[in-house]
Amino acid sequence: MFTEGIYEVIITKELKLALSKLEEGNFEVEKETLDVEEARKMLASYISYTTRKALSYIRDSEKKNDKRALLLQIQACNHIISKLSEILDEEEFNQLQLEEDGEILTSVYSKLNNVRSIKNDMPIRPVTPISESSLFTGSKSEPNMMNELK
Numbered sequence: 070m071f072t073e074g075i076y077e078v079i080i081t082k083e084l085k086l087a088l089s090k091l092e093e094g095n096f097e098v099e100k101e102t103l104d105v106e107e108a109r110k111m112l113a114s115y116i117s118y119t120t121r122k123a124l125s126y127i128r129d130s131e132k133k134n135d136k137r138a139l140l141l142q143i144q145a146c147n148h149i150i151s152k153l154s155e156i157l158d159e160e161e162f163n164q165l166q167l168e169e170d171g172e173i174l175t176s177v178y179s180k181l182n183n184v185r186s187i188k189n190d191m192p193i194r195p196v197t198p199i200s201e202s203s204l205f206t207g208s209k210s211e212p213n214m215m216n217e218l219k
Contacts, residue, residue, distance in 0.1 A: 071096075079103070079115050120149070139171045 071091070078084065080100065088098055103111065124142045131138035147166045154162035 079111055120146070140169060143167045143169050143171055 071087070080088070091098065123145060127141045127145060128138050131141060150162055150166050154160065
């Protein structure tokens with residue numbers, strides 16, 4: 070059953086079926102065509118949501134074997150990238166496939182004329198991931214903003 074109110078949701082097959090079951094005389098349903106300029110953002114957001122859900126499902130189904138779960142998640146992502154490459158007929162997208170090692174690049178530093186290479190120090194990394202935006206609210210339970218910037 071739907072909660073009355075305004076929505077901004079892409080209509081999926083599941084949603085369309087649910088809407089068709091609403092009693093026509095009792096509900097007013099408004100729809101509009103997806104704007105071509107907004108489509109990229111909304112569709113990407115929907116694919117991101119769907120992909121996260123699928124990757125969670127894969128992870129949950131392989132709870133006993135972390136390496137296998139990671140490999141299956143990477144393979145699922147590579148399958149999506151392959152499909153995009155086929156649809157667009159662009160070889161460039163195949164270069165975007167993930168390596169099955171499941172590694173993340175965290176730094177690159179020159180060894181020449183660098184104190185770090187002599188001391189063999191690891192680079193200092195912020196507590197909050199640099200790939201995600203963070204809102205600093207000044208709470209005692211979160212990292213200090215000045216320390217993160219340093």
